[in-house]
Amino acid sequence: MRIAMVGCGHMGSAIVSRWLATGTVTSAHVRACTARSASANALQERFGFAAGTNLADAVVGADVVVLGFKPQVRGDIVPHLGAVLAGDRPLVISLMAGVGLDELRASLGPRLARWMPNTPVATGAGIVGQSAHGLGQGDLEVLACLADPLGVRVDVGEGQFDALTAVAGCGPAYVFAFCEALTAAGQAQGLDRAMAEQLAKQVVIGAGHLLAGSAEDASELRRRVTSKGGMTEAALAKLQQCAWAEALLDAVGAAVERGQQLAQPVEPAR
Numbered sequence: 001m002r003i004a005m006v007g008c009g010h011m012g013s014a015i016v017s018r019w020l021a022t023g024t025v026t027s028a029h030v031r032a033c034t035a036r037s038a039s040a041n042a043l044q045e046r047f048g049f050a051a052g053t054n055l056a057d058a059v060v061g062a063d064v065v066v067l068g069f070k071p072q073v074r075g076d077i078v079p080h081l082g083a084v085l086a087g088d089r090p091l092v093i094s095l096m097a098g099v100g101l102d103e104l105r106a107s108l109g110p111r112l113a114r115w116m117p118n119t120p121v122a123t124g125a126g127i128v129g130q131s132a133h134g135l136g137q138g139d140l141e142v143l144a145c146l147a148d149p150l151g152v153r154v155d156v157g158e159g160q161f162d163a164l165t166a167v168a169g170c171g172p173a174y175v176f177a178f179c180e181a182l183t184a185a186g187q188a189q190g191l192d193r194a195m196a197e198q199l200a201k202q203v204v205i206g207a208g209h210l211l212a213g214s215a216e217d218a219s220e221l222r223r224r225v226t227s228k229g230g231m232t233e234a235a236l237a238k239l240q241q242c243a244w245a246e247a248l249l250d251a252v253g254a255a256v257e258r259g260q261q262l263a264q265p266v267e268p269a270r
């Protein structure tokens with residue numbers, strides 16, 4: 001299977017690194033195209049596949065084309081890509097937040113799927129939200145073969161994509177932000193930075209393992225570590241007083257709103 005990565009930054013690299021590590025594809029079968037030759041060279045050095053700034057060099061002859069650029073630049077790339085692919089219609093997987101498949105079909109034809117991965121796909125413990133309505137069995141099998149090494153695949157309709165993105169695509173950033181805040185809180189209580197950072201990181205890792213390995217849900221696990229009249233209860237009461245759950249509700253809402261803005265048509269910059 002020949003894969004073309006059109007745009008291969010943080011997300012594209014997370015995906016392709018996992019594919020290469022698991023032998024899902026080999027570097028001889030991947031080509032990438034980026035905006036700047038410096039980043040193409042860096043990809044070539046890091047992963048050993050061919051990379052450059054010429055779109056046609058990357059996509060002509062590919063079986064699968066992954067759209068790994070930002071939604072804001074699609075006006076410059078998608079029509080050009082449609083023209084380059086012309087009669088050749090590979091399976092296209094769009095990673096773009098906010099952008100629905102209907103918009104892309106006009107330029108790229110019907111063999112289209114939308115993925116919303118998150119960066120933990122690099123470890124095989126990610127999420128791939130997928131909308132692949134209308135694709136044939138062969139394409140669905142290719143998508144499954146590419147998604148399985150990345151983590152858990154969740155099939156959703158286009159209508160739920162922004163919600164899935166706001167929870168799962170953006171989710172790791174919320175956890176990292178929590179980890180940063182817990183580190184700062186540890187420092188404020190007198191721990192040195194390295195120690196506070198190590199503790200906060202291990203808390204996230206350990207709680208994640210516990211959650212993954214337990215039949216209980218998060219609420220029950222929280223109740224179990226919250227002794228009546230104890231320190232955890234005092235901390236959680238303060239968090240509740242600060243309306244942190246409501247803040248997260250608003251944050252996820254803001255992400256969905258931004259997804260809807262990104263769906264608005266963009267004009268080519270040049």
Ligand SMILES: NC(=O)c1ccc[n+]([C@@H]2O[C@H](COP(=O)([O-])OP(=O)(O)OC[C@H]3O[C@@H](n4cnc5c(N)ncnc54)[C@H](OP(=O)(O)O)[C@@H]3O)[C@@H](O)[C@H]2O)c1
Pocket residue numbers: 006007008009010011012033034035036037039040067068069070071073076077095096097116117118119169170
């Ligand atoms: N980051 C996440 O956690 C995440 C999660 C889910 C989905 N996504 C989606 O994944 C996509 C990529 O996000 P990202 O965070 O990986 O962005 P990124 O790190 O900024 O990477 C963007 C890539 O697109 C390339 N690019 C820009 N303009 C181009 C052009 N005209 N032709 C060819 N390539 C071009 C960039 O090349 P240069 O490096 O040379 O500029 C870079 O390789 C976005 O659509 C985003 O919505 C991201």
